[in-house]
Amino acid sequence: MPLRTIAATRYVTPLREGGSMPAVIEADDQGMYVLKFRGAGQGPKALIAELVAGGIARALGLPVPEIVLAELDPDLARTEGDPEIQHLIRASAGLNLALDYLPGAVNFDPVAEQPSPDLASRIVWFDAYVSNVDRTARNTNLLMWHRQLYLIDHGAALYFHHGWDGRTAGADKPFVLIKDHVLLPWAATLAQADAEAAAKLDRDVIAGVVSQIPDAWLDSEDAFAEPAEQRGAYVDYLVLRLAQRAAFVQEAIRART
Structure with a gap:
């Protein structure tokens, strides 16, 4: 949409x-x-x-x-x-x-709240996929609003694009910082979350999301001749990371155990 x-x-x-x-x-x-x-x-x-x-x-x-x-x-x-x-x-x-804006929302408290294994696993999978370094106990970037958990603040994700040359190198690497994820202790169904996520994402879905990046936000780095090329590079990276997801899924399972 x-x-x-x-x-x-x-x-x-x-x-x-x-x-x-x-x-x-x-x-x-x-x-x-x-x-x-x-x-x-x-x-x-x-x-x-x-x-x-x-x-x-x-x-x-x-x-x-x-x-x-x-x-x-x-x-x-x-x-x-x-x-x-x-x-x-x-x-x-x-x-x-x-x-x-979610008026009245409060920060997620990992002591007071007990997220379901299904939701925790889906969020851990997602954060490993997008390489989100910012969902730790110190800074959860999770809100509780009307008794539901909400994900916020993803500006630190996709850190591969800082100083990026447009290549897909690194897309197949595990996300070792997942060990610090605040929801990892509850993420008991990661294999199931992996199967569900893979069924929902494909190149068309990813390209649809990336296509909404405004031209004004895409810089004129030498690696990209035009905004369309840069969007295509994002799609290629994320599609390859999805195809090679076993690396970050196994790392999350290993970190949890």
């Missing part, structure tokens, strides 16, 4: 616990969203990771807040007293990414 595009109409409040200082905004559809800024220190690659990883998670049926594209008018900076926020808004003028 194509991503909706909204326009930010009001900057509400910063979320300073995030490394890139996302913010709660109000949009022209009267909804509230968590905006991820293109002009933040991690740059547009964090937004690409958020879009691609989040889109794959949704294709797998995992609970992720709605992802939208968000137009940001630099004039919103005029009403902000904080110079850092003013700079961030102006540096992010144009197309950004946002997620549906």
Whole structure:
């Protein structure tokens, strides 16, 4: 399903616990969203990771807040007293990414909550697939909202694309950092999760997600002649990683035992 595009109409409040200082905004559809800024220190690659990883998670049926594209008018900076926020808004003028705001959601507590083995295994599989380094006990990036677990903050996933030359080297490697995954102790059905995920993902699904990356977020690195080539490289990498998934699945099973 194509991503909706909204326009930010009001900057509400910063979320300073995030490394890139996302913010709660109000949009022209009267909804509230968590905006991820293109002009933040991690740059547009964090937004690409958020879009691609989040889109794959949704294709797998995992609970992720709605992802939208968000137009940001630099004039919103005029009403902000904080110079850092003013700079961030102006540096992010144009197309950004946002997620549906979940009012009243609380951080997942691995002591108080007991996720099902099925859900835990599906999330561990997904994070190993997209190489998400940011789902640990120290920083779970999981929310509880209306008694349901939600996955957030995938900007640190797909770390292969930093300094990337467009090749698929490394797509077949295990994800050794899965040993630190907060849900690994509950992930008792990884083999079943692997079979289910493989049945839901293929080149067409992956290409559909990647096709939604805006041109403005794709850089002019020498490795890519045009945005279409860069999108194709993402698809090739993720398709190969899916085909070679035994490496990261076995690593997760080994880490758990």
